[in-house]
Amino acid sequence: MSTSLIWWGIVIYIVISLYIAYISREEQQKNMAGYFLGNRKMNGFVSALSYSATTYSAFMMVGLAGLTYRGGVGAFGFEIIYFMGVTLVAFFGPRFWLVGKKYGYVTPSEMLGDRYDNKKVATIISLSSCLFLIPYSAVQLAGVGYLLEGMTDGEISFTTGAIIATILAIVFTYFAGIRSVMWTDSLQALMMIISSTIVVLLLVNGLGGFGKFFGTLSTEHPKSLVVPGNGYFSFTTFLSLTIPWIFFSISNPQVSQRMYMPASLKSLRRMVLGFLVFGLIYTIVSVMWGYSAIMLFPGLDNPDVATPNLLSSDLIPPVLGVIVMVSIMAAAISTIDSILLTLSSLFARDVYGGTGKRSNEEKQLKVGKFIIPVIAILAYAFAQLQLNLIAVLSVAASSGLIVSVPAIIGAFFWRRGTAAGVISSVSIGGLLVIILEITKFKPFGLGSGVWGLVSAIILFITVSLVTKAPEQKANEFLEYVRTAMQKHTKSA
Amino acid sequence: RLMSKKELLWGGLCICLILLAYIIPFTILKNITFWYGSFLLWIILALLIIGINYILVKDWRD
Numbered sequence: 001m002s003t004s005l006i007w008w009g010i011v012i013y014i015v016i017s018l019y020i021a022y023i024s025r026e027e028q029q030k031n032m033a034g035y036f037l038g039n040r041k042m043n044g045f046v047s048a049l050s051y052s053a054t055t056y057s058a059f060m061m062v063g064l065a066g067l068t069y070r071g072g073v074g075a076f077g078f079e080i081i082y083f084m085g086v087t088l089v090a091f092f093g094p095r096f097w098l099v100g101k102k103y104g105y106v107t108p109s110e111m112l113g114d115r116y117d118n119k120k121v122a123t124i125i126s127l128s129s130c131l132f133l134i135p136y137s138a139v140q141l142a143g144v145g146y147l148l149e150g151m152t153d154g155e156i157s158f159t160t161g162a163i164i165a166t167i168l169a170i171v172f173t174y175f176a177g178i179r180s181v182m183w184t185d186s187l188q189a190l191m192m193i194i195s196s197t198i199v200v201l202l203l204v205n206g207l208g209g210f211g212k213f214f215g216t217l218s219t220e221h222p223k224s225l226v227v228p229g230n231g232y233f234s235f236t237t238f239l240s241l242t243i244p245w246i247f248f249s250i251s252n253p254q255v256s257q258r259m260y261m262p263a264s265l266k267s268l269r270r271m272v273l274g275f276l277v278f279g280l281i282y283t284i285v286s287v288m289w290g291y292s293a294i295m296l297f298p299g300l301d302n303p304d305v306a307t308p309n310l311l312s313s314d315l316i317p318p319v320l321g322v323i324v325m326v327s328i329m330a331a332a333i334s335t336i337d338s339i340l341l342t343l344s345s346l347f348a349r350d351v352y353g354g355t356g357k358r359s360n361e362e363k364q365l366k367v368g369k370f371i372i373p374v375i376a377i378l379a380y381a382f383a384q385l386q387l388n389l390i391a392v393l394s395v396a397a398s399s400g401l402i403v404s405v406p407a408i409i410g411a412f413f414w415r416r417g418t419a420a421g422v423i424s425s426v427s428i429g430g431l432l433v434i435i436l437e438i439t440k441f442k443p444f445g446l447g448s449g450v451w452g453l454v455s456a457i458i459l460f461i462t463v464s465l466v467t468k469a470p471e472q473k474a475n476e477f478l479e480y481v482r483t484a485m486q487k488h489t490k491s492a
Numbered sequence: 493r494l495m496s497k498k499e500l501l502w503g504g505l506c507i508c509l510i511l512l513a514y515i516i517p518f519t520i521l522k523n524i525t526f527w528y529g530s531f532l533l534w535i536i537l538a539l540l541i542i543g544i545n546y547i548l549v550k551d552w553r554d
């Protein structure tokens with residue numbers, strides 16, 4: 001695979017993406033809901049593809065494939081457990097959508113701040129999201145850098161790759177806010193699913209078809225088809241990896257904010273079902289990709305190089321290899337730009353808007369637009385520096401964000417929840433996760449996400465029970481949700 | 493007073509399926525080194541989850 005072919009692939013991808021971003025512009029976006037939520041008018045098909053591209057990053061074809069290479073079928077189980085957790089959208093989706101429309105919420109943390117009648121709740125949850133998601137974005141940027149450097153034997157440097165990804169993420173975000181992000185996401189999602197499916201079908205065919213493929217795995221690598229397999233996926237490891245991801249769809253603001261955006265509940269329904277179909281196909285494809293690497297390149301010291309090795313193999317035509325490589329790059333960028341947009345909306349709405357200054361919609365939008373490149377450059381700097389703490393925070397991202405789950409569930413199902421309960425559970429729970437990640441301490445063999453969730457639940461309930469709940473707001477909020485759900489669902 | 497009976501029923505079933513996804517591969521299927529072991533089980537559970545989601549969302553109306 002020549003470097004010039006890779007450059008051509010990247011240039012064609014950039015030109016098509018920029019064109020899509022350009023034509024996605026509508027009228028000037030003058031308020032927060034317009035720029036960050038597409039005026040709550042996004043259609044179901046685009047919402048489904050964009051949700052998929054935002055959720056599935058470069059981790060799938062590189063990280064999950066590497067995890068399959070290292071630990072076998074347990075990697076598939078890990079991803080399927082996450083997939084099963086997306087059912088939470090069927091419960092929280094209509095509730096988020098209904099209260100978002102009624103109260104004009106732009107961010108999930110703004111919703112929690114209003115529900116618990118305390119702006120500090122919104123500010124603390126927003127800052128917590130920034131703390132974990134900026135390092136996570138940095139690792140995605142680094143992933144693009146490593147991928148391009150690895151595929152071209154250093155002819156395209158790590159820095160060049162990371163800069164390309166950073167600039168594209170800023171441009172996709174800036175063009176028209178969420179509209180350009182969602183339309184370019186849709187293009188990238190289609191690239192991801194089509195190219196990866198074709199390349200895996202080619203690989204399986206090259207290895208003798210499905211029967212022979214699994215037959216070879218059974219005879220030559222039998223441990224790759226069971227858990228704990230070679231011992232990598234012990235039950236405690238499996239539990240520690242999966243628990244934070246079950247709640248991903250409500251704990252990560254870059255995806256939970258998507259529940260405000262569809263034009264109608266019908267569009268939200270299409271988003272949920274479309275994502276589930278996409279997710280199952282992409283998960284199976286990514287795991288089969290990892291299995292192919294086990295058979296073609298057994299004994300690799302670093303499982304993360306399984307994907308570059310596969311892309312360079314004789315079984316894959318060079319042009320298709322470049323398309324898959326660009327689609328992996330697109331998967332990373334489509335995740336980064338969504339995180340960028342969400343974090344800037346959190347900062348503008350909940351941190352700047354929560355300072356008590358007279359901040360109207362126009363000022364918040366200006367701050368939001370200003371902060372987009374600031375966060376992107378920060379993520380790029382972290383990617384370049386490759387600090388240990390950044391790696392720790394990135395790994396801890398899903399665990400660190402899980403501490404907001406009790407507050408989110410409580411907002412809709414527990415009248416006694418209080419702002420003090422939320423603030424203590426999010427701040428102390430988040431701190432516990434960081435300490436456990438830094439010290440690499442795993443009580444009873446369980447990871448930081450499990451302990452973060454347990455501590456957050458205990459703190460949220462106990463602190464709420466000894467402090468005064470905002471009864472009037474809680475009753476009004478919950479009563480609206482109850483009556484609206486009855487109206488919008490047949491059997492509620 | 494906040495979840496419908498339908499949500500409670502299908503939500504409960506979902507939790508049961510998630511528990512099965514944790515328990516069966518580490519017990520009954522831990523020696524089945526073929527594609528029709530844990531790999532197939534997780535695919536079946538994922539398809540059941542899609543079915544449950546369809547049931548949960550099909551009645552949403554504007």
